[in-house]
Amino acid sequence: MAFVPDLDTLESSSLNEETFYGLDCPCLQKKPRLSSDLQPSGQSPAEVGVQVTLAEGHPTKTFRQAAILVVAVTKLLKRPSHHDFSDSDLGSFLDAVFEPVAFQRFDSSYAGAPVYRYIRSQSFDIHDIDHKCFTLESPTQLVALHLQGPSANRKVKLNIALYRPKSSKGSAGAMQTPVALGIKGYKLYMSCVMNGAKPTLQLEEADISRDIDSFELTRFIFYRLDSLAEHTTRFESAAFPGWFICTSPQPRQPVGITNQPGEVNITTYYLSSR
Incomplete structure (x- = not known):
């Protein structure tokens, strides 16, 4: 000692x-x-x-x-x-x-998980500006095609869940409406996920009629962008900004997502609550 x-x-x-x-x-x-x-x-x-x-x-x-x-x-x-x-x-x-102590300074920022507060849900008929409707084909694939006469019963309605950001001041989506796009009569919702080198639109079975407070569930959120002058709507992915839900000019093609709106694929839709 x-x-x-x-x-x-x-x-x-x-x-x-x-x-x-x-x-x-x-x-x-x-x-x-x-x-x-x-x-x-x-x-x-x-x-x-x-x-x-x-x-x-x-x-x-x-x-x-x-x-x-x-x-x-x-x-x-x-x-x-x-x-x-x-x-x-x-x-x-x-x-x-005493020995000198070296300090290092790291400049970093942390982005918190986006938080969307659920408000209500409402059903809409949807078709693109080429008048193609959405239909559900096996197993879980949305397809856009022209429907007439008795076949019009095959079209699906969208069950749109409406959200509101809890903090909208200064946020990128302050003038946009966050929504989740479900298929009425099914527990299926559109989601945007990374598949390989680019995002892909798919249908997932889920129940998200509630607050969204994690990055994992952001794949179900789309920003509804309404044009009041033309009475049309576009849907932009919240998880992948700049990517929009689209349909092909050719009939019976899957509903997808594109980052080139208005060029080849159709990204503009009409919604009707009738």
């Missing part, structure tokens, strides 16, 4: 000598000063500075050095000085005893 001397014993030693602790000796050892270290003649005691010598050799800082620091600072505070003791004076001692 290491021997810790009493602080009064340390303070009783002279400023003209340095106190060290031997590795195997529990008693105090005094190292006499050289003649060049003695106080010059005529110098007043108030002008004597404090000298702290750190032993070379061991790379790590030791308790011995910390004890010398405490004694040196205590004596310095008790003696008169020509200037006030400042932080820089103490810092010079601390720099000699």
Whole structure:
């Protein structure tokens, strides 16, 4: 067990000598000063500075050095000085005893999960501007095609769940309406997921008529973009901004999603609540 001397014993030693602790000796050892270290003649005691010598050799800082620091600072505070003791004076001692600590600064931001508050659901008939309706084919595939006469009963209605962002101020979707697009009569909802190198539209069995508060469920959210002048609607994926639900100009093709609205595929629809 290491021997810790009493602080009064340390303070009783002279400023003209340095106190060290031997590795195997529990008693105090005094190292006499050289003649060049003695106080010059005529110098007043108030002008004597404090000298702290750190032993070379061991790379790590030791308790011995910390004890010398405490004694040196205590004596310095008790003696008169020509200037006030400042932080820089103490810092010079601390720099000699403690290892420097390196800090790294990381600039990062954390985006919280989007939160959408469920309001209500409403059913709509839907067809694109080419008058193609949506039908459900096995197993769970939406297809757009022209329906006439008795075959018109095959068309599906959308059960649109309406949401409202809990915090819409300054958000990207402040002027957009978040919705989930379900198939009426089924627990199937459209979702946009990554498949390979690009997003894909699919139908999933789910029950999301509730608040959406996780990134995982954002795949079911689409922004309904209404054109009041033309009475048309587009649906943009919330999980993949810039990707819109689309139908092919050719009949009997699956309903999909595209990031090139208005070029080849059709991304504009009519909704009717009749």
